[in-house]
Each structure stands twice: as C-alpha cells, then as structure tokens.
Amino acid sequence: MHRTTTWLAVVVVAGIAGCSTKPQAPGQRAMATGDVQQAALASYIKPGDLDTYYLFYSGGHSGQVFVAGVPSMRHIATIPVFAPYPGTGYGFDEESRKLLGDFTWGDLHHPALSKTDGDYDGRWLFVNDNANNRIARIDLHDLKTKQILGPIPNTMGNHGSSMVINNTEYALVATRFSVPLGSQYAPLEEYATKFKGAVTGIKVDPKDGTMSIGWQIMTPPFNWDLGATGKGGSDGWAFWTSYNSERATGKLESASAQRDRDYVAVVNWKAAEQAAKAGKTFEVGGGRMIDPAKTAGVMWLLPCGKSPHGVDVDPSGEYVICSGKLQPTSTVFSFKKIQEAISRQDFTGNEDGIPVIKYESAMLMEVPVGLGPLHTQFDGKGYAYTSLYVESAITKWKLPPYAAGTDPKSVVVDKIPVQFNVGHLVTAEGDTRHPQGTYLVAMNKMSKGRHLNVGPSIPESSQLIDISGGKMKMIYEAYTEPEPHFAQLVRREILKPIEFYPKEENKDPNAIWAPKDARVIRNAATHTVEGRIYAIRSYFEPGRVQVQEGDTVVLHVTNAEQQRDEIHGFGIVALNKNVVIDPGETKTLKFIARKSGVYPYYCTNFCSALHQEMQGYLEVVPAGQALAMYRNGEGQMLPAPAHDLAARH
C-alpha cells in the first residue's frame, strides 16, 4: 500500500477478486454433493452429545450475550447483561435491577474471556456497552452477570473494549466518540481543540474479578474503534485503532476519509500504570487522566490504512495487523520494528504532542487480502484469517517471517466466500497465545433471505468454517438475533460451570430451606410487608400473602430445589412482576401494592406435572379494612397460615 493508493486500485483488485470467486445469488447453495455430506458430518452432533466448543457471541444492541455450541451452532442460552430478560427474570429482582440501574438497553459488541498467561482460564467474560459507556463481567461459574461498571468517565460510546490483558490485569476501554472532558459542554465548532478522546484500563481484581477504573490516557479527538493486547514479546502493550484523524464533524462517511491514513495507538500500559501510580495524572470527570504529551513513554501513534476497524496481535506477539476498511490490504507491523523506531525516535510528526511513528519503519508488508478488510484472527499454525466486508469473503494468508523479496500476493493462500458482508470473525481461541486452528465462525451482517422469510426484520447469519486443513471449508450456517459483533470460541473443558446453587453456598440472609420457615411479616408502623417464600415442586409456601393497599412489599423467594433444571418462577399476575429462581437461589422482589384486589402468583418456569397448580394469592386489602391476621408475641403482624403443609414437612 502506497500513499498513492486510490479507489482505482480498489476497483482493480475488486476485479481480480471477482474473477476468483463465483458470484452467488441469495439463497443459492454452492456446495457440491460430496462436500455437503462431509460438511453435514462435520457439524452434526447427535441428540444427547455435546459440542466441543462454547461460542460466546455478543448480542449487539439486544444488550445480551448468546451462547452457542460449536460445531452444531445450536443456540443454547442467552445471558442477559444490559437489558431485562424475563426468561431468566433478569431486571425484575432487586439485585439485577440494581445492576441495570436506570438503563434498559446496552450495545454489547466485544466479549473477552479472562486469561492466564495469555490463554483463556474460564473464569470470567468481560463485555462492553457501546451505548451507555459501561463494561460488565459475567462469572463463568454460573454464567451470570455479576458486575456492571459505569458510566466510565470521559467515555462516550465504549466501543474499543473489552480486550483482556494476558493475565487479566486490565480489561481495556476506548471511547468511540470524543467529547469535552468531564462531561462538559463545548460547541462542535471547537471539536478539534476542546474535544478529547480517551483510552482506559479497567483494573480487574485478580481474586474475584471486581472491576474498577484504573488509568485513563487523553488523546486527540479521534474516534477510537477496536483494541488488542500484546502477548509474548509485546506483553505490557496495548493497541487501539482510530478513525477520523481528520477531526471532522458532520458527515463522517466522507469527512473522515480524506486522509490516506488513520492511526493505531501504541500504548505501553505498564508505563501508564506506573505514571498513574506516580501521580502523573489530573482528575477529570471522576477519572485519573494521563496527558501523553506531558508524560512521555506512554503513547505513540502508528499510521495505518484509513478507517480501520480491527487491530490484532498474532499468537507470538510479534506481528501487529491492522486493516483499513477502505483499502484492499492488511498491514503487518513488526513489534520489534515499532520498538526500534521508538528508540530511534523515527517519527514523522506528532498529534497534540503524541509522536507519530514513521509508517515505513514499522511496517513489514501490506498483504493484498481483498476488499474491505475488517478483522483478523489466527490458527496457531502460522496463518491469519481476515474478514472482508465489502467482498463478503474470508482470506487466509501466511504470517511472517517472509523471505526477502516475497511477492505480497503469494502470501494469500486461500479465500472463501461468505453470505454476506462479514464483520468480525472468530477462530477457536484465536486471540490467545495458543489458537486451536480448528473452526472459524464468520459473523455476517447480512443474511438477505438465506433463511425462511420472516418478514423485513431479519436475523444475521453466522457461518461455521473448517480451518483444520489447507483449504477452508464451509460447514454450516446459523441465524442469530441482532446482532453479533465479536465472539469468543473456547474449548468446553476450559469452563467448569455449576449445575445448581448448593444450598450451603447460598449466603442470602433470607434464604429458607423448609416450608416451616416461610413467613410474611407486616410492620404496620412502616407499612412494609416482608416475606420469605419457599418454592419447591409444586407449591409456594405460603400460598397466601396478605398486604394492605399502599404497603411496600418485599418478597424473598427461595427455590429450595437441589436438582438441576428444577427452576421455578414467581410471577404476579397483572403487576408486571416475574422473578425466575434457579435451584438453590434466593431472589428478592420489591414493589408497592398500589391497588387493592386479589392478584394470583404462579410458577412461570415449567417445573413439574403439577406446575400449573403451583400458585397462590396476593391479597391487597383495601386501605382501612382490617387484615385477617394475628398478632404474634413481638407485636408483629403475621398472616394466618394458608394451609398446613408446613406442619407436615
């Protein structure tokens, strides 16, 4: 790629690529019979058998994480993160309501598994929220969202996230939109000077995974896009791509594509950590900000193809690959050369005091991968796989070292069409130090009716490709709800989730394990009713809860089951309430009984032959009317027992 690259070159390469792959009409299947049989066997998992990989893919603006098995591509579960999910009662009980706060959606793009020594360790999954500037942690012990951190200061659109460093010291964040620091106002006319970007290291507690805001680095007002972490020789470093180095506002599709190059931020995060420790920061908007113009040795800028999305580091940590979406090449940088250029001060200028490394000094090769290169992953066998959005294909190409005078075209070894417009791709453990080299999932942005027609609002398509041999082979495709961006593909043995919550580990002070301990106590002075409800096949104890109109009602429901899949729900008819309690779990529901009447409650998650009978009544007694209750020794009001089950069990 030379500075003279123009759209003409793009068109020429498009022509070549066009010759090499047959055009495909929507719905047309290109596989020959023999291939179909092979592919069918490769993806078929017989009923009762397990897949070999977990695929955690982001749900985009659905705000959730989807879990599928590979190679079958069967969707297994949805992990709610940034949006309520009645299916698991997420966003209805007090704990998950607190997690969500006032937000009802998020835009979840890039999941990242925790790592030890650069390989997945199966402890946590970190996910970003591009919409409301948050980052969340899912505990893989039970595959539940445990923490949502945010809004992250000085961040508007947490897109370049949540890449995880080698030993999970940090999860990375970068603001997509640059805004005035500290949530202040400045007119758009002052964008180039008053607006600032920031990249952030979110500190992760190595024991329990608790996240907190670490350091932040102030940047020029570019749009930060995606990140990657160093490994091996580049451990201690992080990289982010940016677009709009023009610092334009308005119609960015052209305004941000005027320069030939945008930048990759090269960050020495260990130096940033040190600078933050040494107090070389200023407080702004609740963040501790490092100014890289004043603190040298923290950040450099590296030019790359314009409007890049992905920046990716190969398993050895030596090669940093960046692809500009508007150029038909992926650029391979050498980390060693980057280091040499930095130590030689081989710079071509600076942006707001941040040195710009000379492109030619750090670059090893521009690989002609094809049109619209977006994201690259690896197979651990010396090859890289780059998704081509414009061309709707995946390119397989050889990583360095290259012999002197190697023809860049000869580096590309295989290309496979995908249907259609692939965004991210993921290979098995492809961003670790030891990729598996087995499967690749192409997450396509368009499915264009390859599925049964479901009207105009249609899903995305994800295609499974076998990368274990020399040639890539298309195996299977599945459709996912909007909208997978990136994913993590991890061997099943890395995860060790529980099957239910052992009651010994339930630390909720309101948990109960016998129906005799179920009780509802009303405090007449505070107009509060607090109840402990016992749920088991196929009844609730008590089967009757009486409150006064206007009371604040707090119900702690314990699912006393100790059996996998014996999940109970507690839904209250007409009150918009539903908690779903896993075996051994206690969840708390809080609401105000505003209107008198009788509201049945029932089990919402089918549990047993008498599931339908698992029900009870919430009586909201009109204000001023006496409750059918008795007073106990301590002067508390207790409802009369509904039936004598407690006596029997």
Next chain:
Amino acid sequence: MQHLLRGRRSRLLVAALLSAAAIVLPLWGMTLVSTQYPEGLRLVVYPSYIRGDVSEINALNHYIGMTPISDDFFGELRLLPASLALIAVACGAAAFVRHVWMDLLPLGLMTGLAGFGAWSMHHRLYQFGHDLDPTAPIRITPFTPPMLGTNQIAQFATYAYFSWGTFLTLAAGALVVLVLVDDLRGSRPAPRLRVAPAPA
C-alpha cells in the same frame, strides 16, 4: 492375609477391625432410575446418617404422600454406631480372653443386631410404602419397597442392595463363628481364663 485369618487372636482382631470399619461405611442403598434421571437417584444408608439424593427423592415422594426421609426420622441411626462399636470391643476383648463365652458375646450381639436390623428395615420400608398422606396429589396402592432386588414404582425402576458396612459385619460374624467352632472343638484346648500378654 491368610496368616492373619488363621490364628484365633488375629481372627478376632480382624473381626473387631471390620466391625469398627462398618461404622463409617454404607450399610444399604437404593437407586432409582427413570427417563428423566438416567444417572439414577441414590439413597445410601450409613450407620449414623442417610446420604445421596435425599432432598430430590423427598421432593418426588411428596407427590404420593410419603413421609420425608431424614436422619432424625430414624431412631435406629442413633443406636447403630454404638452397637457396632460395642461389637468391635467385644471381639477385641475375646481376642485376649480365650473363652467360649467370650466368643458367644460378640456373636450374640451380631445376631441381635442383624435380626433387629432386618426387622427394622422391613418395618421402615413397609411404613414408608403404607403410611401415605391421604391428601397427596397422587394416590397409589400402598406397597413395600423390597429390601433387596429390583422393583418398579410408577416411572421409577428401583434397585435395592446391601453394601460394604453390612458385608464387613457379616464377615466379622463369620470369623467369630470360626473361632467359636475351633474353641468348641478344643483343637487347641482353651486354657484357664487368663489375661494374655500384650501381642508382640
């Protein structure tokens, strides 16, 4: 091993050891298998407690109105460890005091325990299968789950079996019987009642 089982004292000491070991080993068990529980639900009775999938079995049994199984429900469980300990002590004492009556003491205790155990098991199984809550959602014909072997109750195939604790106690009993036979035959005439010196 064979050497251990030849001498009178070693036979009785082994019997004492086996009886003592039985205190912590399962005596009896039942496995229930159905389509939904292909791995089976287990109920394992130890001398002083019941283990296995007790809560799940209770959850299912309540549909037919069965009394929930719990350690507290079985008074027998309070007696069993002490009985086994007593047998072990009796065997140990007989090892050092050669006398027919000293053989008959542990043997008597064992026979008593076995008899009481069998009666109590049968009684409890009968009780569980017959003392059903008349208001239970599912009404079934009262039944007695077998102490040994297979049975079908609704969708569950049940397998009942004795376990190590029982086998070891029976083996201890057999050893005491061998000792008694030898002592009665007088093949090695019993000397006067005396306290044996400590074994080397």
